[in-house]
Each structure stands twice: as structure tokens, then as C-alpha cells.
Amino acid sequence: MDNGMERLILVPQYPAKLRYQEWWYDRLPEWFSNFYDEVLVLGGSIPSIQSNSEQFSPWKEAMEMEAQQIYEYTSLSLRDNDTLLLCDLSYPGLFANILLHKRPKKCFAICHATSLNRFDYFAKVRKIKYPIEKYQSKLFDTIFVGSYYHKVKLESKGWDNVLLTYMPFPPFTGKVYPKEYNIASVARKGKQKRNAHLEDKVSKAFNCEIYTPQSKTWDEYYDALAKSKVLLITSNEETFGYQVIDAIKNHCIPIAPDNFSYPELISKEFLYNNTEELINKIDRALRNELWVPHLQIPDSFMCTITLLMQDT
DSSP states (O other): OOOSOOEEEEEOOOOOBTSHHHHHHHHHHHHHTTTSSEEEETTTTOOOOBOOTTOSSOHHHHHHHHHHHHHHHHTOOOOTTEEEEESOSSSSOOGGGGGGTOOOSEEEEEOSOOTTSTTOTTGGGHHHHHHHHHHHHTTSSEEEESOHHHHHHHHTTTOOSEEEOOOOOOOOOOOOOOOOEEEEOOSOSSTTTOOHHHHHHHHHHTTSOOBOOOOSSHHHHHHHHHTEEEEEOOOSOOSSOHHHHHHHHTTOEEEEESSTTHHHHSOGGGEESSHHHHHHHHHHHHTTSSOOOOOSSOSOHHHHHHHHHHHO
């Protein structure tokens, strides 16, 4: 069926509160409505809830949302010029299976991470989950990823349709406050995003308690960053790095591992390879010898994937 109108079928992630997918849920449909005659958001009536601090999203609610999206999609009559964008290939990972039965001519997905990532939510079932993720990727014309690091990682495992596009920048206005805290850590708990042993070493080195805000709203989260001098990042894996962007936008100095996607975001001056380097760079930042860095990547995700999807 073709009625001459270009329609985007958008399959968003579960909009867990204080996760980037919460503002993606509103911002992406608004953006794409400027370029498509219709943007159909599957699962668009799902309420957002606070995620467990150690989880990317609440798994039960995320699975229920994907089940609802599958139901809505199977009820659709596809048109010849439909485009589908799945906003997360891997978590929970149910929706892509339906494309084996019913697939539009133009089909794209975003991959934030896979079960290959260290300490991933699916790490315990990696041997089962990863082959599914890899072969599901072949259902799409292109897989968009947020860093060169992630692109190379997937291509080394045989993914042949991966394209680096970065990710959308947060829409929030940066804040400026007097600094109340020297060192902050805002990563969710768990081995993947937070190294408690390393944080403890930093705390002892500077004889201070690391500020770990328990924010309930985006305003509270950005206030906490704006009131902090240094953002300590101790992740064991990162495929994009929203914390870095959030810190810079709110005039906080991120200090991150010299690994994963971080060298693409900020210069070597703000990266560390060991505990000694980490403590030295925090010390320099606290003594005003380091200033808030410039981001090294463009805010081009929206324009890039819109052009790619419409030109395919």
C-alpha cells in the first residue's frame, strides 16, 4: 500500500526516569515530525517510572512495553514508503524478532551496547544472547552506534552494517552555581559503571566524601553537577558517555578512564590510565589547573540519521 505519504514508525525504548531514553521518548518524535508526514510512536501511552539504581531500565516494564509495541506493529498495514527505527536493538530485545514476519522496506536500529559489554545486564547469558543480537542486526539496513570504539568492537565480530552517528545531545540548558562539592560521582551502582574500590582510594587521597546525589528529577541532577567541581568516572565499559556531556554542559570537569569511548569525547588531559594519574588530575582540577574541557564530537545525530534514512 502506498498513499504517497512518508511515515516513520518509531519504536522507542522504555522511558525510565532519569535515563536518557526518557527525554529521547519526547524529543525524537518531535524532531522527526519535521521531516515525515507522520511519525507513529509504538507504545506511546506507556508511563515512565523510576528505574532501579543498578539497572538501565526496569526489565519487567520494558518487556511489557515491547510486547505492546509488537501488538501495535502487527496491527498495522504497511505502506511502500514506510521507514522503521528501533531505538534499542538489545534491551530487552524482543521487538526485532517480529521483523522476521513483517518488515518495511527501510529498517534501521540504534545499538547502545550488546551483551558483549563487560558486566552487561545479560552477561550471565551472553553465550545465548549475543548470537541473537548479532543475527537480529542483519534484519536492518543500518545499525547506528554512538562511538568509533563501539563500531570497531562490533565490526571485529562480523557486523557489516554499522555506522557511527554519535547520539543526540541532551536538550537541557546548562546551569551555573557556586561549587559546593569537590568530587561527585553520578553513575548508577554496579560493576559496569562504577568502581567502588577506586572511588574509595580517591576519597582517602583527598580526605573527603565523594558526593553521590540521589536525584529525583532532571533539575536536581543537573543542579548536582553544576554544584560540583569534578565528576569522577570509573566505568568498566562505555559505548557513548552521556555523563561527560552532562558534566561539561553544567560546568563540571569530567575525569574519565583513557579507554572505551571516552578518548573520543575529551582530550588526554582529562583521562587517566591508573590510580596515580587519576589522583594527579583530580588534584590539578581542584587547584584550578584544569578547566572544563571542550567536547570533541559534533551534535549532529538528528540531522545525520534523518538524511540517511530518507536517502536510503
